[in-house]
Every structure is written in structure tokens, then in C-alpha cells.
Amino acid sequence: MSISPIERAAATTPPGVARRVKGLSDRALAWIFVAPTILLLLAINIFPLIWTIRLSFTDYRVNRPNREAEFIGLRNYERILTDGDIWISMQATAHFLFWTIFFQVVIGFALAYLINKKFRGNDLWTTIIVLPMMLSPAVVGNFWTFLYQPQIGLFNYVVGFLTGADPSSFSMIGEVALAPWAIVIVDTWMWTPFVMLICLAGLRSIPDSIYEAAECDRASKWRQFWTITIPLVLPFLMLAVLFRGIENFKMFDLVVQLTGGGPGATTELTSINLKREAFEKWRTGYASAYAVILFVTVFGLASIYVKALNKVKER
Amino acid sequence: MKSTVWNCALGVGLLVGTSALAVPSAKAENLTLCWAAWDPANALVELSKDFEEASGHTMSFEFVPWPNFADRMLNELNSGGQLCDLMIGDSQWIGGAAESGHYVKLNDFFEQEGISMDDFIPATVTGYAEWPKGTPNYWALPAFGDVVGWTYRKDWFERPQLQAEFREKYGRDLDVPASLAELKDIAEFFQGREIDGTRVYGAAIYTERGSEGITMGVTNILYNYGFDYDNPEKPYELEGFVNSPGAVEGLEFYKQLYDCCTPPGSSDWYMSENIDAYKSGQVALQMNFAFIWPGVEADPNVGGGKSGYFANPPGPGGHYAQLGGQGISVVAYSSKQDAALEYIKWFAQPEIQAKWWEMGGYSALRAVVEDPGFASSQPYAQTFLDSMAIVKDFWAEPAYADLLLAMQARVHNYVVAGNGTAQEALDGLVEDWTEIFEDEGKY
Numbered sequence: 001m002s003i004s005p006i007e008r009a010a011a012t013t014p015p016g017v018a019r020r021v022k023g024l025s026d027r028a029l030a031w032i033f034v035a036p037t038i039l040l041l042l043a044i045n046i047f048p049l050i051w052t053i054r055l056s057f058t059d060y061r062v063n064r065p066n067r068e069a070e071f072i073g074l075r076n077y078e079r080i081l082t083d084g085d086i087w088i089s090m091q092a093t094a095h096f097l098f099w100t101i102f103f104q105v106v107i108g109f110a111l112a113y114l115i116n117k118k119f120r121g122n123d124l125w126t127t128i129i130v131l132p133m134m135l136s137p138a139v140v141g142n143f144w145t146f147l148y149q150p151q152i153g154l155f156n157y158v159v160g161f162l163t164g165a166d167p168s169s170f171s172m173i174g175e176v177a178l179a180p181w182a183i184v185i186v187d188t189w190m191w192t193p194f195v196m197l198i199c200l201a202g203l204r205s206i207p208d209s210i211y212e213a214a215e216c217d218r219a220s221k222w223r224q225f226w227t228i229t230i231p232l233v234l235p236f237l238m239l240a241v242l243f244r245g246i247e248n249f250k251m252f253d254l255v256v257q258l259t260g261g262g263p264g265a266t267t268e269l270t271s272i273n274l275k276r277e278a279f280e281k282w283r284t285g286y287a288s289a290y291a292v293i294l295f296v297t298v299f300g301l302a303s304i305y306v307k308a309l310n311k312v313k314e315r
Numbered sequence: 316m317k318s319t320v321w322n323c324a325l326g327v328g329l330l331v332g333t334s335a336l337a338v339p340s341a342k343a344e345n346l347t348l349c350w351a352a353w354d355p356a357n358a359l360v361e362l363s364k365d366f367e368e369a370s371g372h373t374m375s376f377e378f379v380p381w382p383n384f385a386d387r388m389l390n391e392l393n394s395g396g397q398l399c400d401l402m403i404g405d406s407q408w409i410g411g412a413a414e415s416g417h418y419v420k421l422n423d424f425f426e427q428e429g430i431s432m433d434d435f436i437p438a439t440v441t442g443y444a445e446w447p448k449g450t451p452n453y454w455a456l457p458a459f460g461d462v463v464g465w466t467y468r469k470d471w472f473e474r475p476q477l478q479a480e481f482r483e484k485y486g487r488d489l490d491v492p493a494s495l496a497e498l499k500d501i502a503e504f505f506q507g508r509e510i511d512g513t514r515v516y517g518a519a520i521y522t523e524r525g526s527e528g529i530t531m532g533v534t535n536i537l538y539n540y541g542f543d544y545d546n547p548e549k550p551y552e553l554e555g556f557v558n559s560p561g562a563v564e565g566l567e568f569y570k571q572l573y574d575c576c577t578p579p580g581s582s583d584w585y586m587s588e589n590i591d592a593y594k595s596g597q598v599a600l601q602m603n604f605a606f607i608w609p610g611v612e613a614d615p616n617v618g619g620g621k622s623g624y625f626a627n628p629p630g631p632g633g634h635y636a637q638l639g640g641q642g643i644s645v646v647a648y649s650s651k652q653d654a655a656l657e658y659i660k661w662f663a664q665p666e667i668q669a670k671w672w673e674m675g676g677y678s679a680l681r682a683v684v685e686d687p688g689f690a691s692s693q694p695y696a697q698t699f700l701d702s703m704a705i706v707k708d709f710w711a712e713p714a715y716a717d718l719l720l721a722m723q724a725r726v727h728n729y730v731v732a733g734n735g736t737a738q739e740a741l742d743g744l745v746e747d748w749t750e751i752f753e754d755e756g757k758y
Contacts, residue, residue, distance in 0.1 A: 059754070063393045064713070065415060085724070150579035151597075168514075174582030176732045260525040263582050264732025265724060279386065281717045282393070 049295075056289035063282040076289035086290070088265050089273040095180055096187070096255075096269060097248050101241055103188040108195025109237065113229075115196070116203045126200075130193040137190070141257025144186045148172040148258075173259045179266045183255050187248065195240045202236030203229070231315075238309045242302065249298055270294055343371040344654040349388055349399035350641075352378035353586075354610050355459055358674040365670075366661050372654050381586060382526050385716070392417040392646070400649040401658055403458050403641045406442045411713040412644070413446035418454040419645040424656055425453060430663050436460060438706045439679035443642030448711065455642025456659050457679035459606070462702040463535050463637040465498070466593060466601045466611055467491070469623035471510060480504075491623065495539060495568065495630040498600070502576035505599035517576030518600040519592040520569075523585035524727040527719055530709065531585075532602055533569045533726050534637045538707050539630030540565025551757045553748055558741035561632045566737035568630075570730045582731045593617060604639045605702065608695040609675040624698040626705065638706035640677070714755050721747035 024032075056076055060069035080086055115126055132140070147155040150168040160167035172182040206228065214224045252271040255261070261268035274294065278287035348363070350356050356378045363374045377398060379387045385405060391398055392412060404412060412418045421444075425432070432440045432453060439457035446454055471477060472489050481489035485500050492498040502517030509515075521532025534542070541561025546552035556562075578597055581588070586603055593601040594614050612618045627636035643662065645655040661667060668680040672692075677699060683689065690697045710718045722744055729740035752758060 063389065063411065063415065063716075065393075065395075148580075153580075168579045171580040171582060174580050174731070176734070256525075260523075260583055262524040262727055262731060264728035264734050266732060276720060279390070281720055282389075283717070 052288045053292055055285050056292050058285045060285040060288075061282050062284045069285065072285070076286045077293070079286065080290055080293060085265060086270075086273065089268050089270050092180065092265070092267055093249065093269045093271075096183060096251065096267075097245060099181075099184045100187045100191070100248050101244050103184065104192045104195045104244055105237060105241060107188065108192045108240065109199045109233070111192065111196040112199035112203055115200060129196060132190045133193045135190070137254040138257050140186065140190050141254045144182075144258055145173065148182060150174075174263055176263055176266050179259050179263055183258055183267050186258060187251070187254060190254070191244060191247075195237075195244065198236050198240040198243075199233060202233035205236075206232045235309065235313045238305075238312060242305055242309065245305075246298065246302065249294075342654075343373070344400075344651045345373045345375055346400045346651055346654050346658060347375045347377055347398060348401040348403070348658075349377045349379075349391070350403040351384045352380045353606065355606050355676050358671070358676050362667070362671055362674055362676065363658075365667070366658060369661065370654075370657055372657070374658075382523075385526060389716070392648075395648045397646075397648050397650065399646050400651045400655045401643055402646050403643045404455070405641055406638060407709055407711045407715040407719065409443065409446045409454055409642070410711045411715060413452070413454045414713045416647055419647050419652060419656075421453045421456065421645070421659070422451070424659075425456075428660050428663075430456070430660070434681055436679045436681060436684065436703055438638065438703060439640060439642075442638050442706070442708045442711075443640060443679070446711070455644040456663055457640070458643035458662070459640050460677040460679040460684075460699070460703055461604045461606050461639030461641075462699070462706050463531060463602060463627060463639060464605050464608075464698055464702045465625050465627065466603060466608065467501075467623050467625065468599050468617070468621065470621040471505070471599055472623070491625045492628045495536060495628050498628050499568070499572055499576065502572065502600055506576045510596075513596060515596065516578040516592075516598050518572065518602065519581060519584060519589040519598045520572060520577055520602045521585055521589070522573065522577075522581055522727070522731055523583050523588075524723055524731070525583075526585070527709075527723065528583075528585035529727050529730065530719060530722045531604075531637050531639070533566065533730065534707070534709065535602070535627045535635070536569045536572075536630065537562050537565040538635035538637070539627070539633050540568065541632030544710060551752050553745045553752075557745050557748065558738065562741055563737045565630065565632070566726070566729065566741060569726075570733075570737065573730050605677060605695065605699050606639070608699075609693070612694060620694075624695040626698055626702040635705050635707045636702050638708040640679070712755070714751050717751045718748055721751065 055069075057071055057073060058069040059072050059076075061067065111129060115122060115129070144155075147153050148171070150156050150171045153167070155172065156167035156170065159165065159170075170178065172178045172185075210228055210232075211224060214228060219227070250271050251269055252275065255267055255269055256272060259267040261272045274287060274290050277283050277290060348359070350359070356376070360374075360376055366372070367374055385408075388399070388402065388404060389408065389411075390396075392402070392404075393415070402418070404418075409418075413420075424430075432444065432451070435444075435457045439460050440453075441448055443457045444453045444455045446452055478489050481487075481501075481504055484504065487497075489501065489504070492501055498518075504517070505515055506517040507514060521528045523529055541559055542565055543556040543559070543562075544553075546556055578592055581592070584592070586607070589601050589603050590607055590610070592598050593603075593611070594617055596616060608624060611622050628634075643659060645652055645659065649655055662671075663680075665680060665682045668678040668683045669686075672678040672683050672689075678684065684700060684703075690700060709715070712718065725740045725744045725747065728734045729737060735743075749758075
């Protein structure tokens with residue numbers, strides 16, 4: 001008869017300890033161990049969330065301690081959902097999210113596919129490629145404002161060199177048509193390596209034997225790619241999309257450094273807009289309602305996505 | 316000779332002033348003064364050494380760069396923080412700080428110490444110290460007078476070849492502009508021109524979106540085209556004043572100036588970017604607060620007579636300039652209020668104010684600026700006086716941040732992003748401000 005590890009641990013527990021916890025059920029013991037974490041979670045996560053929801057129904061302003069906050073029902077929600085500026089901000093966020101994820105997945109997967117091939121200097125190239133994601137977003141944002149400088153910026157110079165256009169004739173972060181793409185380019189430059197690493201993990205998890213079997217069946221490289229590589233890497237890709245989606249929905253520092261949300265409100269993402277409402281205009285109640293709406297949106301979308309991800313994994 | 320007399324008077328004054336404070340107070344404190352991180356703050360650090368010596372207190376300083384200054388310091392005040400004992404806060408904070416109890420009311424202190432607000436430039440008292448405006452309720456001592464003005468490349472203006480070309484094109488001398496229209500002509504004239512082998516541009520103007528930049532710039536034009544914050548007869552009535560035909564024309568002018576005559580990529584420029592562009596020889600004209608002028612004079616590239624200064628030119632609707640500057644207040648949450656008041660008493664002395672001006676700080680004390688030697692004491696002194704005589708300020712209501720950010724968004728959206736028309740931008744601003752004042756219970 002084999003003894004389970006739990007029974008072995010119980011047998012080796014000194015009698016003193018055993019006596020002390022005598023009378024406590026396993027369930028009670030489990031609660032004792034878990035309670036500090038739950039209390040901490042309640043204090044720093046759940047309580048602020050409930051408090052935020054409560055504030056969202058008031059006109060409270062944190063910079064007016066002498067003014068009584070009034071309960072105003074759903075007025076904050078109504079205002080937000082009918083505010084044209086908020087919708088512009090949502091559109092800017094959607095544009096940023098879609099294109100950054102699209103480029104990062106395409107380029108990240110392509111790089112991972114190339115890096116996965118055995119060649120000389122493979123490790124060195126991997127290290128070089130992942131360098132951008134090791135930098136601070138604030139530094140990257142600041143650094144790219146110089147690259148985008150129309151008179152002295154390297155980016156404008158390269159575009160000018162390749163297209164023959166006058167480098168000072170366009171401003172990536174100063175023009176309405178270009179600024180949304182300027183932030184997409186920088187985020188893609190910085191975070192494509194992250195997607196690449198996840199894809200690389202996926203590619204390396206595929207056993208060689210599957211490809212060998214496909215070779216025996218005389219499957220073409222193209223067919224192997226579509227019927228083996230893509231389906232087996234897909235859960236990893238979806239995970240990368242989830243991570244980048246959540247991160248970019250919260251994007252703040254990089255864009256603030258690059259464009260400050262301008263020109264106009266072209267690159268004012270929801271997180272920047274929310275920060276302005278909460279900590280510059282000090283409309284605490286309004287900002288709380290805004291935060292609740294964003295929370296529900298992200299939570300809802302993420303839940304649907306995770307379900308889809310699980311289905312793909314089950315296949 | 317004049318300067319010798321001036322220096323002697325200053326020395327004697329300082330001696331008398333510091334001896335008055337030479338009796339150390341009961342308890343030596345370490346006071347923290349909070350302000351923006353800029354050149355005048357460095358001058359104040361030097362000046363405050365006299366206070367340390369005279370009072371026995373020590374001084375610490377918390378300086379925050381301008382783009383984050385309001386965020387950081389208003390957070391500090393709103394949270395009842397004790398970091399700052401003395402705050403040199405922006406003029407527009409005065410309403411909120413007074414009504415929320417962040418600042419100590421100074422009326423009794425002024426009366427007790429014989430400090431009279433009549434001794435200060437009236438515009439600075441209204442702008443930096445009073446709340447409600449126009450009432451004798453004082454929350455600060457005017458500390459640093461400032462105003463938006465213009466700097467220009469005098470050495471370029473004086474070049475005979477450029478003079479001749481300009482005269483031929485515009486039929487007048489290339490000189491300090493007498494109106495906003497003339498200013499635009501000059502900016503257009505320099506835009507894209509090659510000077511000493513470098514391509515230069517017309518003017519660096521305020522376009523920054525994140526804090527207060529574009530508002531501090533555009534108001535200089537709007538005021539002079541007839542913009543009013545509200546009906547002078549009926550406060551908070553905005554329609555027809557904020558979006559008057561003159562105001563619309565003024566906003567269009569600012570956009571034209573931005574489109575025709577600014578350096579490429581200047582879509583988010585404020586004080587420091589304008590200084591950089593000017594000092595590096597990129598622009599012929601620069602819009603900026605007067606605080607930069609001592610630094611321009613001392614600069615090896617553009618100082619020492621190469622630059623000139625002029626007040627914001629008049630427009631068809633009047634002659635005004637945007638007020639800057641700050642007052643110094645005692646923070647209500649400080650546990651060292653007595654020592655902080657001692658600092659204000661010391662700072663208010665005429666001899667200290669005279670030294671403040673000498674060190675690059677713009678004193679708001681009339682005894683300093685009305686001294687016969689003042690106008691000629693620095694190349695920009697007369698321009699400072701001319702500019703301070705025509706100032707107007709933004710709202711100083713408790714809801715100033717909402718009002719400011721609404722204007723930032725509307726104006727930037729039109730001027731820089733090119734969305735909509737000037738009329739739509741100002742109509743939108745009326746809507747935003749009306750909603751804010753409704754929330755404030757003003758209607």
C-alpha cells in the first residue's frame with residue numbers, strides 16, 4: 001500500500017504542533033492560511049472598486065473638501081455616454097489597439113519564425129531584437145519625439161531619403177493624419193519583441209516528430225505551415241493578443257510623452273482622458289463613472305476572449 | 316554713476332533690513348518653499364540665503380518643472396500635505412486655494428506688520444493675492460510679476476539687406492511691430508529664409524496642449540481682438556463675449572500665425588521649447604513670459620545686445636497682454652506657519668525686493684519698479700513696465716482647471732489640429748464653460 005505525500009507529511013508533523021491544531025478542521029485551517037490574502041485583496045482591490053462605484057453616482061470632487069457631495073443618480077453615466085469627446089477618445093483607443101496588435105502579431109510572428117531557424121548568431125539577434133522592450137516607456141516616448149523632429153529627426157530624414165520628400169515638410173506628431181500612426185509605430189517598435197518571444201515559445205513547443213511525419217506524408221512546406229505550425233501556435237498568439245490588448249487599453253506613459261494626446265484630441269486615448277478628468281479637472285464622481293464604464297468594457301471583452309482562447313486550446 | 320548710487324542704496328537698505336530681522340526667533344525651523352523649476356527659482360535660492368542668515372531658519376526648496384507643476388502641487392494641497400510651508404502658486408489657483416482653505420488668509424498679518432497692498436503693482440495684487448477678485452481679502456503677497464511679451468532678433472532686424480528687402484515688400488521699416496498685423500508680416504518675412512546658411516522661421520508661439528500653453532498664447536491675441544471672459548455687466552454671461560465676432564477673428568489670426576510662420580513640428584511648444592528655438596537661432600520672434608529675458612540677455616548666442624524686447628502689440632479690439640506670475644502664500648497645513656510668515660515679512664522689504672530684481676526676479680513692489688533708475692537698469696525693464704500696464708488674466712475661479720482644460724482642448728483642436736472653424740471652437744467653449752458654471756451653481 002502506498003502512502004500519499006499528505007499522509008507522509010502528517011506522520012512527520014511533531015506531536016506538539018498536531019496537538020495545537022487539534023480541533024480545527026482542514027477547512028478552517030485552509031481559511032486561516034488564505035484569510036490574510038483575502039483581507040489584503042479586499043482592502044486594496046475590492047473596497048476601492050466598491051467605493052469607486054459609489055462615487056460614480058455623486059458629484060464629488062476631491063479638490064473641494066468643503067463642498068458636500070450630492071447623490072446624482074445616473075447623471076455621470078448619461079453625460080459620459082452622450083459626450084462626443086469621450087467617443088472620439090474611444091475611437092482613438094480602438095484605432096491604436098487594432099493596429100498595434102495587428103502589426104505586432106504579424107511582425108512578431110514573422111520574426112519568431114525566422115529566429116526559430118537554426119543559424120549562426122541566432123542568440124545575439126534574439127538579444128538585439130528584444131532590447132526595445134527593456135527600455136522605460138517614458139524614455140522611449142521622449143527619445144522618439146527627437147526621431148520624429150521634422151528638422152533634425154532621423155525618422156523624417158530616412159523617409160525623406162527614401163521618398164525624396166522634404167524631411168521638414170511633415171510632422172509625425174504634429175499632424176492629425178500622421179499622429180495616430182506615429183504612436184502605433186513606436187508601440188510596435190517597442191512591443192513586437194514581446195509577441196515574438198511568446199510566438200517563439202509556441203514554435204519551440206511543437207515536436208519535430210510532427211513535421212517529420214508530415215514530411216513522410218509528402219506534405220508541402222506551405223501545407224505544414226498552415227496545418228501544423230499555425231494551429232499549434234494559435235493559443236500562444238491569442239495569449240499574446242490578450243496581453244497586448246489589455247496593456248494597450250491602459251496605454252498612458254508612452255503616448256503622453258510622444259504627443260500629450262494631441263494634436264487636438266487625435267491621440268487622446270481613454271486612459272489619458274480619464275486621467276485629465278480625475279486628476280486635472282478633479283471631477284472625481286464623473287471620473288469614477290468613466291472608470292467603471294472602462295472596467296466593465298475591458299472585463300467583458302477579456303472574458304469573451306478568454307472563453308474563445310480556452311475553446312482553441314481544447315481543440 | 317547711476318548704478319553706483321543704486322548699489323549704495325541697496326547696500327544700506329539691505330543692512331537696515333537684515334538687522335531688523337537679526338533677532339533670531341524662538342525656534343529655528345526648516346522651511347520648505349514650493350515653486351516651479353525655472354530660472355527665477357534658482358535666483359530665489361540665492362536670495363533666501365540672506366533670510367537664513369538673518370532669521371536662523373534654514374530653507375529647503377521643492378521645485379517642479381512647469382508641465383507638472385500644477386498637477387504635483389495641487390495634489391499636494393488637495394491632500395492636505397505638509398511638504399510645503401510656503402507656496403508660490405500660480406495666479407489662477409488663488410480662488411480654489413482660498414475657498415478650499417489651502418492658504419492662510421494674510422489680512423491680519425499684513426495689518427500687523429504694516430505691509431500694504433497699495434505698495435504693489437495693482438494688477439499683481441488683483442492677479443496674485445485677492446480672492447474674491449476686487450475685494451480686500453488677501454491670500455498671497457505678490458512675489459513674481461510676469462507677463463507674456465515678445466523677444467526678437469535685433470541683430471537680424473538691423474541688417475541693411477534685410478531692411479531694404481522688407482521696406483520694398485511692406486513699405487515700412489523692419490522694426491518693432493506696432494500691431495499684431497505687422498507682427499504677422501514680420502514673421503512671414505522671416506519664415507523659411509536663409510540666414511548665415513541656416514534656414515530660419517518666423518515666430519515661436521505657444522501651442523502646448525497638456526497644461527496651459529496654448530491658452531496662455533492665444534489669449535494675447537483674443538484680448539486684442541475684443542474677447543471678453545464674460546459680460547462685464549452680468550458676470551458669467553458668456554454668449555456673445557467669449558464667441559464675439561472679434562474673438563472669432565482673433566482665433567483665426569492665431570491659426571494663421573501658426574500655419575504661416577512657425578517652425579515645423581512646433582505643435583506642442585511652450586516656454587522651454589520656445590526658448591530653445593530662439594536661443595538656437597531658429598526663429599526671429601519669440602512669444603514668451605518675461606521671466607526668460609534675463610536668460611536671453613546672458614546667452615552667448617542671442618544675448619549681449621543681439622535681442623530686443625517688446626510688449627504684446629495691440630490689435631483692432633484693444634491692447635492687452637496675458638498676465639503670468641505668482642504670489643507667495645503660507646500653506647494652511649504647515650506646522651511652521653510663524654516661520655513662514657517671517658519669510659514673507661522679510662521678502663516684502665523694499666531692499667530685498669530691489670535685490671530680487673537685481674538677481675533676475677521680477678519684483679512687483681512699486682518702490683522698485685517706479686524707481687527712476689528702474690527702466691534703464693536692464694534692456695528689458697521698460698518692456699516689462701509697459702507690459703505690466705496692459706495685463707489681463709485667465710479665470711481664477713475655484714473651477715479654473717476645468718475652465719482651462721476646456722479652452723486648451725477647444726483651441727488646440729482648431730489651431731493645431733485644424734478641426735472645424737474658429738466660430739465652432741468658441742461656441743463649443745461657451746458650451747463647456749456654461750456647463751462648468753452650472754455645476755458651480757453660478758446660474
